Amino acid sequence: MKIAEIEKRLTESDCSEETIELFKQALRHVPKANRCQHCYTTAVAMKPKFHKQAIALMEYGLEQYGDSWVDRMRSYHNIAIVFEQNGNYGEALASYRNALLSIDKNVRDSYEAEYAFHMMRMEMHFADFDYTDDLQKYYNIAVQDNEFSQAFQKKAFYRYIAEIIIFTKQEDPDGAKDAYYAATEMLKPNYVGPLTLLLKRKGYSETAGATEETLNFLKKFKRSFKC
Secondary structure (H helix, E strand, O other), rough: OHHHHHHHHHHOOOOOHHHHHHHHHOOOOOHHHHHHHHHHHHOOOEEEEEHHHHHHHHHHHHHHHHOHHHHHHHHHHHHHHHHHHHOHHHHHHHHHHHOOOOOOOOOOHHHHHOOOOOOOHHHHHHOOOOOOOHHHHHHHHOOOOOOOHHHHHHHHHHHHHHHHHHHHHOOHHHHHHHHHHHHHOOOOOOEEEEEEEHHHHOOOOOOOOOHHHHHHHHHHHHHHHEE
């Protein structure tokens, strides 16, 4: 059976041990340089209920075929996505950190702001939206990203969420409220951000990516500060 057929089974419905073993056997007929990639691209597309199998498959790819830093970075990144989708924020935070540390030192600086954003989001969720020194550290790095990157709706939204927490810690209620109003504005169905129309023309619909935990935090803040 061709690996494409097995990958289709894995991503659509069948993540049995038998199918995963067939996948591993089929990998031997794929160029070695592409084997790790097959693992992390297939696993991240599996149904959420198969998250344990997905993570195990990506870890297998890392152990057996993760020779390049690109494969290691993308494997850890996709492992983090699976953990995040299942609410395992501490594990997701560690995986995003591992992704950053996997990057070749000569180019790692160019990825730091991007991964600081991911780690900032996970730190907020993991700490139940309380202030931490790590949150402040990740925020300080994330806001150094280029202007275009920070214009994406999800990045702007979570920057405001971080600012609510940070300004509250600094006893700056006006700053916290301004960040709250900016964040909630982005949740309106008709909200149009700086890149929304551009991305729509390319077939991509922007969202703030608000999780249930984030929405609950905003409700709690609204009650506390009478916004």
